[in-house]
Amino acid sequence: MPASNLRDLDGRELNLGAVQGTPVLLNLWATWCAPCVKEMPLLDDLAGDYEGRMRVITASQDMGGEDKVAEFFAQNQFEYLGSWMDPDAELSFALGDTALPTTVLYNALGQEVWRVRGDYDWSSEEARTAIDEALRFE
Numbered sequence: 072m073p074a075s076n077l078r079d080l081d082g083r084e085l086n087l088g089a090v091q092g093t094p095v096l097l098n099l100w101a102t103w104c105a106p107c108v109k110e111m112p113l114l115d116d117l118a119g120d121y122e123g124r125m126r127v128i129t130a131s132q133d134m135g136g137e138d139k140v141a142e143f144f145a146q147n148q149f150e151y152l153g154s155w156m157d158p159d160a161e162l163s164f165a166l167g168d169t170a171l172p173t174t175v176l177y178n179a180l181g182q183e184v185w186r187v188r189g190d191y192d193w194s195s196e197e198a199r200t201a202i203d204e205a206l207r208f209e
Contacts, residue, residue, distance in 0.1 A: 072097070072181040073165035077130055077155040080141050085155060087128070087162075091181050094125045094206055098174040099162055101132045102139045106190035107172040111147065113193035117202075118151035124206060130157045132171060176205055 072095065074088025087097070098114055100107035111129065118127035129152050131140045137156060144154045163169045168188065176184045184205045192198060 072175075072177045072183075073162060075157060075161045075165055077128075077157055079156065080137060080144065080154040085128075085153075088181070090126065090128075092179055094179055094184075095177045095181075096121075096125055096127045096174060096202070097162075097177065098127070098129045098172060099132055099157070099166070099168075100129055100172045102143045103133070104171045108143075109190065110172055110174075110193060111149065111152065115147075115149040115152045117193045117198075121202065121206075122151065125202065127152065128155055129153070130155045130162055132157055132160050132163060134158055134160065176202065178205070178208070 072087050072090065074086060077085045077087065079085070096117070098110070100111065102108065114127055114129060121127070133139050133156065140154060140156055166173065166175065170188050172189065174187045174191065178184050185201070
């Protein structure tokens with residue numbers, strides 16, 4: 072997993088390189104990306120369903136301030152997702168992927184297991200089966 076620093080709306084920082092010991096589903100999104108916006112409630116539900124077994128981190132790629140992200144989170148009142156931001160889009164470059172949304176599953180050692188580019192139904196049986204299969208080896 073790239074050792075990028077994310078910041079949330081409360082000013083806390085998270086170094087992704089230090090997030091190990093639990094599998095991580097990392098989603099790159101933006102408020103202006105319709106498929107990204109559609110996925111966020113599904114990812115929030117997923118984070119709740121897998122709480123304690125997998126961490127879901129959504130990293131906004133919005134540039135130009137945190138106002139849009141703050142407004143989006145205020146409107147949606149997610150229960151499990153943090154308001155993490157990557158304002159310089161370092162993750163897009165580190166992952167070699169500028170398509171949004173992009174979601175990567177990392178194992179507990181920080182190694183990439185698989186990647187999904189574009190819109191995906193995270194509530195589907197297919198998604199849950201793929202995640203369960205990957206977590207089975209943890």
